[in-house]
Amino acid sequence: MILLDTNVLIYAFDLESAFCQWARETIADAVAGDGAAINAVSLAEICVGDASPATVADRIRSWGVEILDVPAAASQVCAKAYRQYRKRRTPQRGTPVPVMPLPDFFIGAHAMIMGWDLATADQGRFNQYFPSVSLKTPQ
Numbered sequence: 001m002i003l004l005d006t007n008v009l010i011y012a013f014d015l016e017s018a019f020c021q022w023a024r025e026t027i028a029d030a031v032a033g034d035g036a037a038i039n040a041v042s043l044a045e046i047c048v049g050d051a052s053p054a055t056v057a058d059r060i061r062s063w064g065v066e067i068l069d070v071p072a073a074a075s076q077v078c079a080k081a082y083r084q085y086r087k088r089r090t091p092q093r094g095t096p097v098p099v100m101p102l103p104d105f106f107i108g109a110h111a112m113i114m115g116w117d118l119a120t121a122d123q124g125r126f127n128q129y130f131p132s133v134s135l136k137t138p139q
Helices: 006-013 020-032 040-049 053-062 074-088 103-114 123-129
Strands: 002-004 036-039 065-068 117-119
Touching: 002 006, 002 020, 002 103, 006 020, 006 040, 020 036, 020 117, 036 040, 036 103, 040 053, 040 065, 040 103, 053 065, 074 103, 074 123, 103 117, 103 123
Parallel strands: 002 036, 002 117, 036 065
Antiparallel strands: none
16 A cells, blocks of 8 residues: 655646656656555645635545545654654744644655555655655655
8 A cells, every 4th residue: 555645735736846757757657556544634735725615535545546534542652753854953043943734744644554655746754754655756
């Protein structure tokens, strides 16, 4: 099984994206192989930016991609990685530090506890906070 980061689906839906072909090939290869999935966190992220959120899940499933709940066990792994992130982002010189929301951490933690590969175009953050997760990224 390959867990797909939200950006893979965004690129696959966006015919103008430089990563559209990579995303579509990644999804097709995964579906034809051991399977492809997203979790509920990615589904929510996609729905936020979609003009027809009521049909998003059906469109994703029509590609052969499974939609999974996030396992409760991912919460502790997510929290540990997020604490690390927040600690590294400690403000210096009194300027506020942008805080990234939790979705990427839940996605990375889900892939990690399941032992799955993760397809993403956001290599840096996942490599840093989930180094044991094997990434499939655009060239």
